[in-house]
Amino acid sequence: MALWGGRFSDAPADAVFALSRSVHFDWRLAPYDLRSSKAHLAVLEKSGILSKEIASSIRKAIGELQSEVASGKFLPIAADEDVHSALERGLTEKLGEIGGSLRAGRSRNDQVATDLKLFAIDHMLEIARLISELQIALMEKAAEYGDAPAPGFTHMQHAQPVLFGHELAKHVHAFARDIDRIMDWLERTSVSPLGAGALSGSSLPLSPETTASDLGFSTSAGNSIDAVSDRDFVAEALFILSLVGIHLSRIGEEWCLWATTEFGWAHVADAYSTGSSIMPQKKNPDMAELARGKAGRLVGNLTGVLTMLKGLPFAYNRDLQEDKEPLFDSIDTLLLVMPAITGMVATTSFDRRKMLAATPLGFSLATEIADFLVRAHVPFASAHEAAGKCVALCESQGIELHQLTDEQFASVHPQLTKDVRSVLTTEGALAARITKGASSPAAFAEQIKVLKKENADTASVIASKSKAFSEMMGQ
Numbered sequence: 001m002a003l004w005g006g007r008f009s010d011a012p013a014d015a016v017f018a019l020s021r022s023v024h025f026d027w028r029l030a031p032y033d034l035r036s037s038k039a040h041l042a043v044l045e046k047s048g049i050l051s052k053e054i055a056s057s058i059r060k061a062i063g064e065l066q067s068e069v070a071s072g073k074f075l076p077i078a079a080d081e082d083v084h085s086a087l088e089r090g091l092t093e094k095l096g097e098i099g100g101s102l103r104a105g106r107s108r109n110d111q112v113a114t115d116l117k118l119f120a121i122d123h124m125l126e127i128a129r130l131i132s133e134l135q136i137a138l139m140e141k142a143a144e145y146g147d148a149p150a151p152g153f154t155h156m157q158h159a160q161p162v163l164f165g166h167e168l169a170k171h172v173h174a175f176a177r178d179i180d181r182i183m184d185w186l187e188r189t190s191v192s193p194l195g196a197g198a199l200s201g202s203s204l205p206l207s208p209e210t211t212a213s214d215l216g217f218s219t220s221a222g223n224s225i226d227a228v229s230d231r232d233f234v235a236e237a238l239f240i241l242s243l244v245g246i247h248l249s250r251i252g253e254e255w256c257l258w259a260t261t262e263f264g265w266a267h268v269a270d271a272y273s274t275g276s277s278i279m280p281q282k283k284n285p286d287m288a289e290l291a292r293g294k295a296g297r298l299v300g301n302l303t304g305v306l307t308m309l310k311g312l313p314f315a316y317n318r319d320l321q322e323d324k325e326p327l328f329d330s331i332d333t334l335l336l337v338m339p340a341i342t343g344m345v346a347t348t349s350f351d352r353r354k355m356l357a358a359t360p361l362g363f364s365l366a367t368e369i370a371d372f373l374v375r376a377h378v379p380f381a382s383a384h385e386a387a388g389k390c391v392a393l394c395e396s397q398g399i400e401l402h403q404l405t406d407e408q409f410a411s412v413h414p415q416l417t418k419d420v421r422s423v424l425t426t427e428g429a430l431a432a433r434i435t436k437g438a439s440s441p442a443a444f445a446e447q448i449k450v451l452k453k454e455n456a457d458t459a460s461v462i463a464s465k466s467k468a469f470s471e472m473m474g475q
């Protein structure tokens with residue numbers, strides 16, 4: 001059912017209709033469109049534009065459509081241009097001419113912006129919930145290996161010893177920032193476009209503030225042109241989703257490395273691995289690889305929408321039809337990837353013996369020598385130079401730092417007494433890390449305690465917001 005055409009003498013060419021048609025992807029907005037229609041109906045009735053009798057009939061028909069859409073009984077047909085025309089067809093099939101009464105005072109321009117915001121809010125809350133669940137898996141795995149030393153890396157080279165739990169916990173902090181961004185996004189997105197009409201508002205006695213409150217928004221738009229043309233909320237959501245994907249990709253990269261024969265640290269559970277069609281011995285960390293690969297897709301969706309938005313003039317333009325598929329795809333991608341990665345993290349075991357054996361390799365305790373000299377009041381530049389000379393001496397003899405003799409230490413610097421050996425152990429190096437957020441056992445224990453509290457608080461907020469949204473949708 002077309003929502004326009006009175007001034008046209010010819011119907012759209014088949015090619016034009018095919019290009020314009022969007023119902024094959026925007027149909028998923030139907031539940032949100034019907035809910036916003038209820039809110040719009042309420043103000044039409046309250047203002048007297050629609051009689052109570054007509055409003056009651058329309059409200060009943062909307063309720064029936066909500067059930068039929070949810071069950072799949074009502075679906076779009078080939079003649080429907082978009083979700084809005086399909087649902088208006090549904091109303092007119094039930095009510096006749098009065099089924100088109102809801103179009104008074106609103107346009108597809110403010111309608112679709114409202115629907116898309118509701119869809120995005122609903123699904124970003126679901127993404128936040130999945131992130132919280134992944135954080136729990138990471139924290140549990142970090143706590144399990146909170147006493148396991150491992151090499152820390154910079155530039156993919158051994159750097160300093162760390163607790164492996166500390167290595168895993170870093171991802172919890174990254175995802176906490178993602179959830180913070182979603183919470184901030186929710187506040188900025190909580191502005192209702194409904195009531196802006198095509199671009200200039202309405203001459204009918206509507207109440208955008210009332211519909212905003214009814215739909216759970218904090219306020220209504222302050223500028224009707226901005227209301228129908230703004231897609232910042234889509235671009236920002238895509239950025240957040242892209243960054244979540246990048247954080248998942250970094251987990252994927254580390255799991256791939258740790259599962260190699262060369263590292264041999266990670267034993268990925270069979271349930272989260274795949275094999276080879278030709279090599280029977282293979283056990284591949286494909287979930288980790290897919291997490292890496294999907295990140296490119298998420299970044300591509302963001303780039304596409306930003307490019308589409310960059311040159312749009314004035315108010316609504318049909319270019320904005322291109323905002324939905326990238327958002328839908330990015331959300332669907334993370335809804336698919338995140339449970340698999342959470343399961344992979346929760347079921348992976350790590351080889352403590354191999355990690356411990358690798359910890360002092362690559363002269364990772366050299367900084368301890370420099371810090372030892374600093375505590376003896378040697379300027380750090382000189383201490384750094386001396387530690388480097390110790391490494392050079394070891395390389396020339398094919399030994400590790402702890403294998404240098406007392407005489408060799410003293411030959412490098414007179415302050416390198418035999419007491420330096422107390423810091424040339426993995427345990428000593430870890431215990432010495434006393435600053436907040438460091439990798440000592442004490443600092444790690446405090447970190448996990450704080451992370452668990454923050455996660456529980458955040459999960460409670462997400463659950464509360466999700467419940468409020470569900471209740472609003474069910475009204």
